[in-house]
Amino acid sequence: MEKHLYAHLTWEEVNLAVQARKVMLVPVGAIEQHGPHLPIDMDNLAVMTLCEQTALRNPQIALCAPPIHYGFNEHNMDFPGTVSIEMQNFVNYLFDLGRSLARQGFQRVIWVNGHGSNSSLCQLVARRVTNETSALSAAIDWWNLIQDTMAEIRQSGPGGIDHACEMETSVYMHIRPDLVVRDKIKDEFASSRGGPAWLYPDLTTSSPVAFMNNWSRMSDSGVNGAPSLATAEKGQRFMEDAIHTLGKIASDFRDLAVAPRIDHRTNPG
Numbered sequence: 001m002e003k004h005l006y007a008h009l010t011w012e013e014v015n016l017a018v019q020a021r022k023v024m025l026v027p028v029g030a031i032e033q034h035g036p037h038l039p040i041d042m043d044n045l046a047v048m049t050l051c052e053q054t055a056l057r058n059p060q061i062a063l064c065a066p067p068i069h070y071g072f073n074e075h076n077m078d079f080p081g082t083v084s085i086e087m088q089n090f091v092n093y094l095f096d097l098g099r100s101l102a103r104q105g106f107q108r109v110i111w112v113n114g115h116g117s118n119s120s121l122c123q124l125v126a127r128r129v130t131n132e133t134s135a136l137s138a139a140i141d142w143w144n145l146i147q148d149t150m151a152e153i154r155q156s157g158p159g160g161i162d163h164a165c166e167m168e169t170s171v172y173m174h175i176r177p178d179l180v181v182r183d184k185i186k187d188e189f190a191s192s193r194g195g196p197a198w199l200y201p202d203l204t205t206s207s208p209v210a211f212m213n214n215w216s217r218m219s220d221s222g223v224n225g226a227p228s229l230a231t232a233e234k235g236q237r238f239m240e241d242a243i244h245t246l247g248k249i250a251s252d253f254r255d256l257a258v259a260p261r262i263d264h265r266t267n268p269g
Contacts (some may be wrong), residue, residue, distance in 0.1 A: 004055035006065045007008035007055060022037050023062045023250040025051040026097070028122055030071035030115035033079035035164035035223035036184040038172050039083040042164070044069055046171050047142055049239060051112050053250040054246045055082070060252045065101075068094065075206040078216035087121060093130075102133035109137040109175075112246065116141075116163075117212065140252060143203045145242040145249075150204050151249040153234055159191045161203045163187075165225025172233025187226045197235035197268035200224070 003009055006024065010016060029044030037131040039045075048067050055064040073084035085093075098109050108128060111122040129137035143150070150161055161167045172178055191200040198207040201224070218224065 002059040004059045004062070004064060004179035005052065006063045009063075011053065014104060016107070017063055018076065020060070021252075021254055022060075023110060023254045024101050024106050025055060025246070026063055026065040026109065026110050026111050026248065027051040027061050027067040028071065028094070028115070028118055029067055029069055030073055030083075030118065031069060032071075032073050032076045032082040032115070033164075033235070034168065034220040035188075035221050035227065037181045037186075037187075037227060038164050038169060039075075039176075039179050041069075042168055042172060043071070045175055045239060046168070046228065046239075047112050049175055050242050050246060053239075053243045054250065058247045058250060061247070061254055065097075068097075071115045072121055073117060075117060075212050076215045076222075078214060079222050090118070091121050091125055091128075094122070095128050096130035098125060098135070099133050102129065102135035105251050105257055109135055109136045110139070110250065110253065111139040112199075113139060136253070136256065136258065139237040140246070140249070142242055142246075143256055145245040146238050147204060149238055149241045150253045153237060154204070155229045158205070159188075159189050159200055159224065160226035160229065162190075162201050162224040163201075163219075163240075164223045165227055166229045167203065167225075168268035169230035170232065170235035171238055173230055173232040174239060177232055185227045185230070186220055186223065187222050187228050188221050188223040188228075190224045191217065 027047035029047050031040050031047050034042040051064040055062040056265045070083050070085050072090050076082040111120045119141050126137040126139040156166045198209040
C-alpha cells in the first residue's frame with residue numbers, strides 16, 4: 001500500500017512524491033475548551049481525521065502532513081485548557097513550513113483549518129506561499145466542506161451549530177465516542193444574551209461584520225449551540241462528506257493549469 005502520511009516517508013520516497021505531483025494537506029487545529037462535555041483537542045481531531053482519511057483514500061493525489069496542534073486562541077483564554085499562539089508567530093511558523101515544502105519541490109499545499117480564529121491567518125499564509133514561493137497554496141475551513149450536509153441534516157435552528165455544538169459533538173461521537181462526557185452535554189446559546197444578530201456566529205451563516213468577543217462574555221459553559229441534538233450517525237455523515245469533497249478539491253488543485261506571470265509595468269521598481 002502506498003504511504004499516505006508525509007512523516008512516514010523516507011527522503012527517497014519524498015522525491016518520488018514530488019515527482020508524482022502530490023498535494024500536501026496540512027491539518028491546522030487548536031487546543032481549546034469545548035464545553036464541559038468534549039476534550040480540548042476537538043479541532044485537531046476533526047482535521048487530522050479528515051486529512052489522514054482523504055490522503056489514505058486518494059494516495060495517488062494527496063499526502064497528509066503532521067498536524068499543527070496549536071493556534072491563535074486569545075479569545076478563549078479565560079477557560080482552562082486553552083493554548084494560544086501569538087498571531088505573528090503562528091503566521092511565520094506556518095509560512096516557514098509552506099516555504100520548506102515548496103523548497104522540497106511540492107507545488108500544491110492546502111491548509112485544512114479546524115479553528116475559527118485561525119481562518120484569516122491561514123488565508124494569509126496561503127497567499128504568502130503563493131506570492132513568495134514557486135508553489136500554489138490554498139486554505140480551507142473544514143466546516144465549509146459540509147455546508148450542504150449541515151443544512152440537510154441539522155435539527156437545531158440558528159445558532160445551533162457553532163462551538164461544541166450539534167455538529168462538533170456529533171463528529172467527536174463518531175470518531176472517539178469513549179471520550180465524550182455525555183452526562184454533561186447541555187445546550188447554551190450566546191444569542192440569548194441579546195444584541196444584534198451579527199454579534200453571534202453560526203458556522204452555516206456569514207455576517208457582514210467581522211467581530212470576535214472574548215468567549216467568557218458570550219458563554220458560561222463554553223458552548224454555543226445545541227450539542228443535545230448530536231449523534232454519531234450525523235458525525236459520520238459530516239466526516240464522510242468532508243472527506244469526499246476534500247479529495248475532489250485536492251484533485252482539482254493538483255491539475256490546475258498555471259499560466260505564466262506577465263510583467264506589464266514599464267519600469268518595474
